[in-house]
Amino acid sequence: MKVKIQVPPRPASDDPKHFLPGPSDTTLAELHALRTFCETGLEGVPHLLHTKCSPQGPDGPFPDGYISYTVMTKMPGQDLMAAKFWSLSDDEKEEWRQSFLLVLKSIWRVQIAPYDCALRNVLWDPMTRECSIVDFEHYRPAKDPINMHETEEMQRWGLVHRPPPSTWAGEWGLIKEVNAPR
Template sequence: MDASAPRQPDEFFGTTIEFDDGTSYERCQSITDYRRDPGESRILYICRRTQKSGNGSDLTSQHSEQEEFVMKVKVQVPPRSASTDPKEPLPGPSETTAAELKALRLFRDSSAEGVPHYINSKCSPQGSDGPFPGGYISYTVMTKMPGQDLMAAKFWSLSDAEKEERRQAFLRVLKSIWRLGIAPYDCALRNVLWDPEQRKCSIVDFEHYHPAKDPINMHTTEEMQRWGLVQRPPPSHWAIEWGLIKEPGATY
């Protein structure tokens, strides 16, 4: 292995993660590759609960032993040269993790459909074997949403009727989370899942969002364009001629 390569998170934490309430989860297979974000690395796993909390009062006791969840692990890493990454170890969690925890708890408390719910979380200092000793390592456990993301499902290869069915299902979920005050702006097909059995969409990844307006004012076509569910119209010739936008492929 290249000694200069960043360490994978699972090189320094165990297979079973115990949370502060005594609940523990076994991480199973990874569902994403290692990813480096500003100041931290991340990876997602499928996990299963192996032990309930001692008092039995946590929400995880409502789920079966074999039920699968998603565990997101984020680790503070040393700063890159000439970057704005934090230079000192931080207690965490990061701003994006804190934002997602707030959204997940809101979804759980409001019994929102089509979005993941909060299950458990933990943030603690790395040990001496971590990539940034003393920096944070955070774990977020959430419900696993069914289906395949629309990018992997080759959304644009589907029939017109299939695409329209998914668009309408997506809008129902998006409007419902706008009503809760959350408007995601990490808009991509990879964050939209389709469940072929229930014929429903779900939306995942709530690290980035703005306060939402009333969905009655939503411009649905523009929203679907932002998420990649509707193609944007080609630029007009006069806009290119007047320099308001660049001609596609232009390098000037």
């Protein structure tokens, strides 16, 4: 279960009596993703079981803000950071990477491309020997999973080392690396 207590955002007018209606964009995004996963029967991701989102009222912890409850399936396993992914043998890392790619491509097929890419959001279940991906508050519409650049995606998620940039400006994203390996 995820519980979020939201401070009411103010509109551009800065009039404290006028609040924007509804829960935060991140809450709405995650609810949409979890519903999509449930409706499509997608494996390797949590499914929405129940949700409630309502105004807190004047007596809430953040008066007139929102409180949302999201009940979702719990994914088995341990996140790759806690599982010390980079301490594994090369064969184990490759097995985990391939399992990860299967799940990520299935997520992309339902038009969701998460961008909170981190080892903490990838779980490994030693019983089934499969990965799961969690945390869908931040995503954008996915591209075609067939044309996914697998190495770049695994670099973004921290599953593969990325080559060092040739200049300090490249490291800070000030210039695009023209001759960067693909």
